[in-house]
Amino acid sequence: MKFTVCIKQVPDVYAPLQIKNGELSMDTDRMVLNAYDASAVEEALVLTEQHGGDVEVVLIGPDKAKETIRKALAMGAAKGHHIHVEDTHGLDSAAYASILTAFFEKNPTEVIATGKQSQDTDSGLAGSMIAASLNLPYAANAVGLHIDGGSSLVVKRQGDTGQEMLALPIPCLVTCSNDMNNPRIPSLKGIMASKKKPVETHTLEDLGLSLATVRDSVKTSTISYQEMPAREAGKKLEGDAEELVSSLMNLLQNEAKVI
Amino acid sequence: MSAILVYISTTGGKIKRSSLEVLSHCRDQATKNNMELAAVVLDNDAAAFADQLQQYGARKVYTVSNPIFKSHLNAPVTQALLQIIEQVNPRVFACASTEGTKDVLGALAAKTGGAALPDVANFEVTADGVSALRPVMAAKILSQNTASGELVLVSVRSGSYDATESPTVADVTDVAFTPADFAAVLREVISSTGDKVDLSEATVVVAAGRGIKDEEGKKLIDDLAETLGAAVGASRAVVENGLFPATAQIGQTGKVVSPELYFAIGISGAVQHTAGMSNSKVIVAINKDGDAPIFQMASYGLVGDLYKILPLLTEEIRKAKSA
Numbered sequence: 001m002k003f004t005v006c007i008k009q010v011p012d013v014y015a016p017l018q019i020k021n022g023e024l025s026m027d028t029d030r031m032v033l034n035a036y037d038a039s040a041v042e043e044a045l046v047l048t049e050q051h052g053g054d055v056e057v058v059l060i061g062p063d064k065a066k067e068t069i070r071k072a073l074a075m076g077a078a079k080g081h082h083i084h085v086e087d088t089h090g091l092d093s094a095a096y097a098s099i100l101t102a103f104f105e106k107n108p109t110e111v112i113a114t115g116k117q118s119q120d121t122d123s124g125l126a127g128s129m130i131a132a133s134l135n136l137p138y139a140a141n142a143v144g145l146h147i148d149g150g151s152s153l154v155v156k157r158q159g160d161t162g163q164e165m166l167a168l169p170i171p172c173l174v175t176c177s178n179d180m181n182n183p184r185i186p187s188l189k190g191i192m193a194s195k196k197k198p199v200e201t202h203t204l205e206d207l208g209l210s211l212a213t214v215r216d217s218v219k220t221s222t223i224s225y226q227e228m229p230a231r232e233a234g235k236k237l238e239g240d241a242e243e244l245v246s247s248l249m250n251l252l253q254n255e256a257k258v259i
Numbered sequence: 260m261s262a263i264l265v266y267i268s269t270t271g272g273k274i275k276r277s278s279l280e281v282l283s284h285c286r287d288q289a290t291k292n293n294m295e296l297a298a299v300v301l302d303n304d305a306a307a308f309a310d311q312l313q314q315y316g317a318r319k320v321y322t323v324s325n326p327i328f329k330s331h332l333n334a335p336v337t338q339a340l341l342q343i344i345e346q347v348n349p350r351v352f353a354c355a356s357t358e359g360t361k362d363v364l365g366a367l368a369a370k371t372g373g374a375a376l377p378d379v380a381n382f383e384v385t386a387d388g389v390s391a392l393r394p395v396m397a398a399k400i401l402s403q404n405t406a407s408g409e410l411v412l413v414s415v416r417s418g419s420y421d422a423t424e425s426p427t428v429a430d431v432t433d434v435a436f437t438p439a440d441f442a443a444v445l446r447e448v449i450s451s452t453g454d455k456v457d458l459s460e461a462t463v464v465v466a467a468g469r470g471i472k473d474e475e476g477k478k479l480i481d482d483l484a485e486t487l488g489a490a491v492g493a494s495r496a497v498v499e500n501g502l503f504p505a506t507a508q509i510g511q512t513g514k515v516v517s518p519e520l521y522f523a524i525g526i527s528g529a530v531q532h533t534a535g536m537s538n539s540k541v542i543v544a545i546n547k548d549g550d551a552p553i554f555q556m557a558s559y560g561l562v563g564d565l566y567k568i569l570p571l572l573t574e575e576i577r578k579a580k581s582a
Contacts, residue, residue: 011396013396013397013399014397017396017399017400019400022403024396024400093365093375094368094369094374094375097365097369119397120395120396121393121395121402122378122393122394122395122397122398122511123375123377123378124361124364124365124377124378125364125365125368125375125377126365127365128333128362128363128364128365128366128369129365129366129368129369130369131366132337132365132366132367132369132370133369137334137441137442137443138333138366138443139333139362139443140333140361140362141358141361141362143505154446156449157358157362158358158505158506159331159358159359159448160268160270160331160357160358160359160457160459161270161271161450161457161506162448162449162450162506163448163449163505163506164330164331164445164447164448164449165445165446165447165448165449166332166443166444166445166446167443167444167446168442168443169442169443172442172443177512178512179498179505179508179512219368219373219374219375219406219407219408220374220375220376220404220405220406221404221405221406222402222403222404223390223402223403223404223405224402224403225395225400225401225402225403226392226400226401226402226403227400227401228394228398228399228400228401230555230556231537231542231555231556233554233555233556233557233560234542234557234558234559234560235558235559235560236549236554236557236560236562237559237560237561237562238549238562238563239563240563241563241564241567241568241571242571244561244562244563244568245568245571245572245575246575248543248559248561248572249572249575249576249579251559252520252541252543252559253579256520256541256558256559258463258519258520258540258541259487259520259576259579259580
């Protein structure tokens with residue numbers, strides 16, 4: 001089975017950050033493979049190791065983002081596609097989805113996999129946007145995948161009150177949760193091998209698009225950033241267990257009146 | 260008159276509280292902007308919810324009844340919502356952010372050509388679209404976003420608004436719906452044992468973190484939850500080590516909850532977790548590390564050993580409940 005995983009290079013959200021005049025500034029320029037996408041790569045690798053097939057990855061971004069394609073190749077993907085857009089600033093989920101839709105129209109695959117959301121914006125839209133544009137069956141927030149008889153992908157997804165087990169005929173699209181697996185750390189051998197693996201560059205024009213048409217597909221914009229409003233701390237109680245429980249019961253019953 | 264269309268989610272024969280929160284906020288927005296408030300509900304028996312939607316001020320109610328809505332499947336939900344959106348032609352489509360709506364929002368945006376603002380903490384309808392605040396960067400900061408165009412789709416985090424009634428009389432339309440042949444097949448829905456109370460709808464949540472180290476600790480959590488009639492939640496750490504099911508995970512990558520009362524037990528309060536519970540009304544934290552960040556947001560913080568505190572607390576609550 002052929003998997004093509006859409007991956008994104010994102011800022012390291014765990015690095016310290018500041019807001020200055022409504023603008024976001026990160027303490028480091030460290031860019032990483034989106035963690036949810038890493039889970040999608042890992043799952044595709046595990047399934048093709050078990051059942052045969054190939055894993056390719058596709059990324060939209062500047063030349064610098066190629067390091068993230070190399071990371072996925074070092075994990076074990078066979079080939080990378082780099083859709084070169086030097087300045088992605090201001091592109092929203094709709095714009096990314098329109099580029100990837102055009103890519104998949106020219107480069108069909110069996111299973112499109114991607115992270116359930118991007119860890120910088122947490123939007124979680126692009127997957128179902130691409131599936132809808134390509135008229136593919138899809139499932140979001142997958143926590144487990146397996147292949148059933150070569151013609152369908154069985155997806156376990158985390159729903160609101162339980163887990164839903166779906167069979168998707170191929171071709172299909174799936175978005176992956178990071179609860180699915182622990183992505184492998186590339187081995188030294190994997191890193192060396194990744195340097196010889198092919199990375200095909202596509203321009204927007206190759207896909208029948210242009211930066212202008214992509215910018216026209218943008219529907220939302222980020223105006224500014226602000227601090228999270230902090231919750232006010234309440235009462236901190238110390239003492240032995242009996243004193244603590246008795247004080248808490250008094251507060252819950254007489255002050256908060258919730259019990 | 261242009262309209263705001265609110266998609267109402269149901270669970271176990273009830274409208275989700277988070278949907279009523281969105282409906283209440285949209286009612287205010289409709290009044291401010293001289294728009295009409297419409298609601299759509301998809302369910303096996305959708306007509307049963309029309310009365311309650313009028314209580315919350317919907318002027319038009321569209322009910323789509325079909326057995327296919329007994330379980331969540333994205334294709335029929337998308338098909339039905341596209342049909343209603345075409346019929347109502349709203350300027351704004353709003354819904355509560357749930358795993359069910361996250362599954363369809365992008366598809367709805369792609370099919371309608373609308374602009375989507377997912378998982379917002381608040382939003383306002385403006386002259387040419389919608390302005391919204393969204394938590395980003397692992398919920399460390401908020402971004403101010405705008406969307407313009409003929410249709411803007413918004414999903415709202417649970418607990419962002421209060422659900423308030425404002426009774427009116429609505430036009431109720433029962434919409435005929437014929438599901439298309441869907442490629443995807445739902446094989447089964449697996450409910451975990453932790454699902455006795457629906458976590459995202461619960462009014463009381465007892466959540467466990469890294470301080471719960473073993474089955475004995477898990478039993479203390481379950482006992483407290485059962486005594487309170489609460490849902491059990493968990494931080495990522497105790498889901499990963501297998502003590503609690505993935506359905507229980509609360510946080511940026513799990514569920515967002517906003518109960519009246521939240522117990523954070525043995526949870527340090529990393530932002531990845533608090534992103535999923537900071538809208539709770541009253542937060543009780545129990546942790547032996549007095550410097551844990553959870554104490555900066557707890558209404559009541561208990562510094563101590565949860566293995567000693569929980570049995571006493573469960574006993575006192577049992578006494579209070581039976582008194």
